[in-house]
Amino acid sequence: MKKVFQVALGIIAAIGGFVDIGELVFNTQAGAVYRYQLLWAVPVGVIGIVVFAEMTGRVATVSGRPVFDVVRMRMGLNVGLVTLVASLLINLITLAAEVGGAAIVLQLLFDVNVSTLILVAVIGLVLIVYFVPFGGIERIFGYLGCALLVYVAAAVHLKPDWHHVSQGLIPSWHSSALYAYFVVGVIGAALVPYEVYFYSSGAIEDRWTVRDLSLNRANAVLGFTLGGILSIALIVVAGEVFFAPKVQPGYLGTTALGAQHAYGEAGLLLALLGMLFAVGGAAVECAFSGAYTLAQFAGWEWGKYRRPREAPRFTLAWMIFFALAFVVVETGVDPVLLTEYAVILSVVALPLTYLPVLLIARDRTFMGERANGLLASTFGWLYFAILLVVSLAAIPLMLATDGGAG
Amino acid sequence: MGGDRMDLVYRVLDDQLVDVDGRRCGRVDDLEFEGDIGEFLCLFVIFSGLGVWYWRMPRRLRAIGARLFGSGVVGRDVIRVPWTQVEDISSVIRLKSKARELGLAQGDDRDATFVAKLPRS
């Protein structure tokens, strides 16, 4: 019973933790511009993150190696360094976007100067991360992020044509660069690498053993899949509210307006609360992911389960990441624009971390009988092929569409 | 250390070093053999530290690598760990001594004095 409860709590945290600013931006835009036609891209991205996260969780649990340990070991120093630098840059851009997003949500709630709120958001996040234990951080942001379930309720409440919705789940193609760009964006928003670095390091933080592999599978499969329902709901709500009047969402406030349109002030407040904790949680994951990747690559002591003075460079690293993100956002750069760059660049760099994890997950020297079986291998290689195509297409599509402007 | 043969890049190079207390204290950044061409080459030393990185970079990038990561001064940015200190090779390279005794994890030790001033550190 305790195990079931633990699995359920993990799944709830994963649902709330699944959505970040990338989903809030891309899915709302996708629904507003193409109504339900891009719904199919959500399961493609979600299955991808399930496959990747399950593998990294299993590799971390069985071999004790988190993602950047594997990257360093398998890719060697030079290719590993390129991967590290790319990942750190993308992490920083994403972190800046999430911090900026949190400040915008706070501003929508309290109408205070945004510069002040950026400072408040960063200080608040640093204090929570510093004083709250790892499990507590996961729960605070995961559970309160579940307020975003208001979008699932709103999607039903707005009475969409379910036949059209179901048709949107069948992959379709348009010979339009903008459509292809949104396909890449929706898949990329689900397949964010920092979540996976965080997840695999979290398996070691939580001291998972082979007995926890079922928990790993449940968290990855159910948590991310149910989280994907939130993404679908965001698209459906945007499709219902913004498609007909031809609204092109460019702000987080537009995403919140969708929930308000369904449920009035209560819907708005739930949406803003959910967004605040979703982007706040994502910011924490990003900052940690940056510190994890750096520490794991260089071989420093790391982990929130260690006292700060036992893992000092790791502690300073995540603090410095927050400080750098603060500087980036205070320049006045638009967090929504940063999000679009972060998602597209993440997709480009993803194969560099995915491949070594896939290779070690199938290696019986390190994984023993827990190495990839037929199903995991098939999905693993299939998704590697999909990732390669998506990563090669991402930059040309971003340039061709002027970042989705048309 | 099971088996009588081992591929060193596959199993040792770039792996995590962990000291006798279970503390992560660097990576195997290079290996040194005692001996020369025409002689037995015996695995002798593990090099660990950012200063080693530029040795392993492509030749064209070594100058910039040395500026970025250090120029490989033993005792400062590179630590020599005798191979005899290796206790076990598993998912990590486990050492027989404490990191501090071997000169490893100096960066963590240095920064720990600052971090220790933070509350509840």
Add this chain to the structure above:
Amino acid sequence: MHAGIEQLASISAESALMAEDLARGRTKTTFVRVHGAELSAQTEHEAEKLNDDPVAPELKMPIEEAIKLAADIGGAIDDMRVSPQDREQARQDEVKLRHWAGQANRLAEAL
């Protein structure tokens, strides 16, 4: 230019949705003020871009019309921001903003 006018139509349509919720008392004052400020600033930005872009003489008229629309849309949004408790004004703004959104869309299509 086409994208700029489409953007104006989008802002107007979105502001109409906000005005509709405001007229029905289904929103929060801070949201109307902050999100309204973003939309209003964007309208001004689009108007400036339309004004600054060099255009052929035959496009001068539609551009002037679009700039006028931008000013009207921005004005209506600012009215809502100044007095978010005024539901009657919000109802009138909603009707006007929907109309201007349609006008901007037709203008963009005609280009």
Add this chain to the structure above:
Amino acid sequence: MICASDLIGCQVQSESGERLGRVHDLRACTIDGGWVLMGLVVGRRGIVARLIGDSGPDPLVRGDVIPWGAVAQLQDGLVIVRAGATPVTR
């Protein structure tokens, strides 16, 4: 004294100039409790082999192994092996 980094990535060729590939791994064996370099794992498949690894109780990288005893010279980025030295394929 020779470092692993002096060998890894080096082009390997015979004294007659025939190219044999690049060094992708270093095979060692235990002798009297120490690890001694047996040979250089080379070949075009080497880098793929390093990435993919191998399975089973004897985890060795697939590739051709040039015995260390066959190495005649070590230059910057180049390993020259004696004529007639034949790689052992595993």
